[in-house]
Amino acid sequence: MSVFLQFIALLSIILVSAKLAGYLSRSIGQPSVLGELLVGLLLGPSLLDIFHLGFIQDSHTVYELVKEIAELGVLFLMFLAGLELHLKDLARNTKVSAYAGILGVLLPVLLGWLTGILFGIESSHALFFGLILGATSVSISAQTLIELNVLRSRVGLGLLGSAVFDDILVILLLSIFLAVLTGGGSAFAVLWVVVKMLLYMGIFAAIGLWVLPAISRWTSKRPISQGLITLAIVVALIYGLAAELIGGMAAITGTFLAGLMFSRTPEKKEIERGIQTIAYSFFVPLFFVSIGLTINIRELESEALFFIAIVSIVAILSKLLGAGLGAKLANFSWKESLQLGIGMVSRGEVGLIVAKIGVDNGFINTDVFSGVVGMVLITTLVTPPLLRSAFAEKKEKKNSLDNQTGTD
């Protein structure tokens, strides 16, 4: 069998499993992403080991193909997260976003650092581990919010804003961390990191504000088959690329910014429909499944399971307390602060991507990486039921029809 045939055979298996698992997950009231992560674990070396089935002769090449395509999925996901945000709503919630976002990062980073040191990890690497715990997932939070139908509420918008703040802060800290370790750690190096980020943000926000709308309008009026969708894909890719090359940031920050920029154009709806089709039918399920594929549960020893349990508890409590306290400081009620804190608990792709960077650079080992994935699964698992009970009162007042809407 040629590489291509092995590749499409695996694509078929992964896509069908992901969609069925996502459907089952939703049937029992969980977000579909949970099912997709779990099915990745089942398909991976833990159980079925699909990259080493009998008919796979070129497992390395095929794995590489699936991995790179899955990474495109992350970019599309963050592009959609940006596209679906409303800048005006965010501006109205700056205070709570800043407070909950900042405290919701600092407390997990601090407690994660201490936890790492307690587990015998060297101090600077333990700090990196703390950083991983800081990253909330915009997409998983938003998904849960949509399913609960409270995305446009005070808490919902505050949560979205905090998650954005959270992402940017984590990526800022990540960039500084990398620069300090690789650039010698001088004050100048840190300054340079910040200058590069501001430079990137300035240039690409300006392009997005003044150039992109014209290109977008021009393209939408030309007889180019799916021209607008190709434009959105290319702009997302270029923003992502430039975020890495110019800004020294993660590519996801760039595609997120690209989505934010397109959200202001009249072509937003058409782009959203097209990219949703491409992302959710093909690329995104591959990404969620691919995470499970990198983990071998059978190799986890009881020590590792203990580690996952502790990390999960630290992750849940630190985020809940940090973000909740931030919300309270921004004059939210205790109940609202609790709701927002819970909403920030679920971790996802950003944490996983930061963890991946850590493995690639030798800051964390594969055991710690498995611990992070376990933590992501557990925080994702507990967030929807916790949010549901925290919003229980509110939901009863709403029309039951409303609760049926929303995408995943």
Add this chain to the structure above:
Amino acid sequence: MSVFLQFIALLSIILVSAKLAGYLSRSIGQPSVLGELLVGLLLGPSLLDIFHLGFIQDSHTVYELVKEIAELGVLFLMFLAGLELHLKDLARNTKVSAYAGILGVLLPVLLGWLTGILFGIESSHALFFGLILGATSVSISAQTLIELNVLRSRVGLGLLGSAVFDDILVILLLSIFLAVLTGGGSAFAVLWVVVKMLLYMGIFAAIGLWVLPAISRWTSKRPISQGLITLAIVVALIYGLAAELIGGMAAITGTFLAGLMFSRTPEKKEIERGIQTIAYSFFVPLFFVSIGLTINIRELESEALFFIAIVSIVAILSKLLGAGLGAKLANFSWKESLQLGIGMVSRGEVGLIVAKIGVDNGFINTDVFSGVVGMVLITTLVTPPLLRSAFAEKKEKKNSLDNQTGTD
């Protein structure tokens, strides 16, 4: 720069170039595929050599990624070709489809064989070369027809039917050829090839007729994000895979059949919209560009240019005469026969894929492959203006607004 960043940088370049070239091509009255093939030549080793730009350190890996994704584009293209056909229309035109399809393959194969022998190619390999000339492109023909707004005319439907017949016949001959060369050439081996093909066709047509509609309906009613589109993708991939593994045919025949099967379901429209978005915004432009990427014009010597010229003349005349004669035998008027014959002239992905199989198996060398690509470009270039003049009278009678519709 990581492999992923190199990969998305090249994706951006290829997608933007393809769409702009397609747009320019349409602006001067040519199908967009022509521009996409030409831009591939420019981006390839002939001029810019994008896989060896300064920032590309892992050109082999990145090339492999683009190549495999481009191959997915071919599968989607053939799926759409099947999806957009109307079986009832085809059944009404069986006679002309059979006559024009069969003669439209036999004459090019025969003349191609002779041409190959004249150029000193060994007899069995020259026959394979003839086979390449036999393959008309469904997609390029259909595209040209839509742009001329005569897809539903007597000639248009006859042309579509002939192209289907043509494809199936070429793939049948290809399978027999491969089996004869590899299977020892006994009568039993040939019989086995035919049995496998019929077996595959029987099983997967039955599944398509009796199982697929139920799965399609079930999926469309579940809250699975883009579930129907994922289903279409997976079914296309499985049909393609099975065509190779069970039927011994090319994967494109399988995805074409899968499209044909979905064309009967009530979910057809939604699937068509989704797969068109995915295919034309991302995968298909990559395919057309990737063909040009494999060719180095600068290495072609004057002998090779002479070869391209002769092959193109043989390809045009043999197809025009063969298909035209077939149409005349099926009681078309001389004018209609000429129109149909011209419509069959343009070659495309099937010919290129057969040629690729030939290179991979050592039946043709890279010079001959370049000759085939040159022939595809030239036949694509001459078909639209020739068709335009052949249909000139008819078009004048039509509403000028009609001529503006159509996708590419």
